[in-house]
Amino acid sequence: MSELQRLKGLLPPEMQSWVFVEAAASVDPPLITIEEIGRDEIEIQVDLEKWDALAIDHRNLLFWHEVGRIQNDAVPRDGWEMAALAIGLGGAIGELWVQDGLLLLMALGLSGFAGYRLYLKNNSEKRLQDAIAADERAIDLACRFGYSLPNAYKSLGGALKELVEQTRKKKKRAFYEDRLEALRKSAGKARAEMAQQQGSRQSVTSENVYG
Incomplete structure (x- = not known):
C-alpha cells in the first residue's frame, strides 16, 4: 500500500x-x-x-x-476578496465622478466588506x-x-x-x-x-x- x-x-x-x-x-x-x-x-x-x-x-x-x-x-477559498475590493474601489471612483450617492455607498460597502474579509484571512x-x-x-x-x-x-x-x-x-x-x-x-x-x-x-x- x-x-x-x-x-x-x-x-x-x-x-x-x-x-x-x-x-x-x-x-x-x-x-x-x-x-x-x-x-x-x-x-x-x-x-x-x-x-x-x-x-x-x-x-x-x-x-x-x-x-x-x-x-x-x-x-x-478562492481569492474573491481582492476582486471584490477592486470592483468596489473602482465603482466608488466612478460614482464620485457621476455623483450618485446611493451607488457610492454601495461601492464603499462592498470595498469595506472585502477589506474586512482580507484582514480576517491574513x-x-x-x-x-x-x-x-x-x-x-x-x-x-x-x-x-x-x-x-x-x-x-x-x-x-x-x-x-x-x-x-x-x-x-x-x-x-x-x-x-x-x-x-x-x-x-x-x-x-x-x-x-x-x-x-x-x-x-x-x-x-x-x-x-x-x-
Missing part, C-alpha cells in the same frame, strides 16, 4: 467521497496543505519527500490536523486559533482511529516539536511553538479530567503526553 493510499484510509468514511489525497506538484511545496479543487471537493496535498522522513505517528496526527481544518470549514491571531481548533479535532480523530488520549497528545506534540526544530523562519517557528503551548494546556486539562473521572491522578500522570 502506498503512503497516499494509507492516508486515504485515515479519512473518516463520511469524507472519503469528496476529500482526495495527492502528492504535491508545486515547486518547494509545504509539508502538507489543503486546497479547494472544485465545488464541494477538497484536496490534501503532501510533499512526500519531506513527509516520509517523519515518524508514522507524527504523520498521522499532522494529517488529521488538516482533516480537522476541513471539518472546521477553515479551507482556503490575521495571524485568527490563523493561530484556527490551527489550535484543528489540533483539537486531530486529537479527536486519533482517538476515533484507535489511539489512546495520552498517545494522541504525545504524537501530535512530538510532531509539532519536530516542526519547530526543522523550521528556520522565526515567525513560522513561533506559530508552531504557540500551537505546542496550547496543546500542552489542553493536555493538562484532559489529564485532570481523566484523573477526576478515574478518582486517581496516578493513572494518568505516569505518561508524558508531550513526547
Whole structure:
C-alpha cells in the first residue's frame, strides 16, 4: 500500500467521497496543505519527500490536523476578496465622478466588506486559533482511529516539536511553538479530567503526553 493510499484510509468514511489525497506538484511545496479543487471537493496535498522522513505517528496526527481544518470549514477559498475590493474601489471612483450617492455607498460597502474579509484571512491571531481548533479535532480523530488520549497528545506534540526544530523562519517557528503551548494546556486539562473521572491522578500522570 502506498503512503497516499494509507492516508486515504485515515479519512473518516463520511469524507472519503469528496476529500482526495495527492502528492504535491508545486515547486518547494509545504509539508502538507489543503486546497479547494472544485465545488464541494477538497484536496490534501503532501510533499512526500519531506513527509516520509517523519515518524508514522507524527504523520498521522499532522494529517488529521488538516482533516480537522476541513471539518472546521477553515479551507482556503478562492481569492474573491481582492476582486471584490477592486470592483468596489473602482465603482466608488466612478460614482464620485457621476455623483450618485446611493451607488457610492454601495461601492464603499462592498470595498469595506472585502477589506474586512482580507484582514480576517491574513490575521495571524485568527490563523493561530484556527490551527489550535484543528489540533483539537486531530486529537479527536486519533482517538476515533484507535489511539489512546495520552498517545494522541504525545504524537501530535512530538510532531509539532519536530516542526519547530526543522523550521528556520522565526515567525513560522513561533506559530508552531504557540500551537505546542496550547496543546500542552489542553493536555493538562484532559489529564485532570481523566484523573477526576478515574478518582486517581496516578493513572494518568505516569505518561508524558508531550513526547
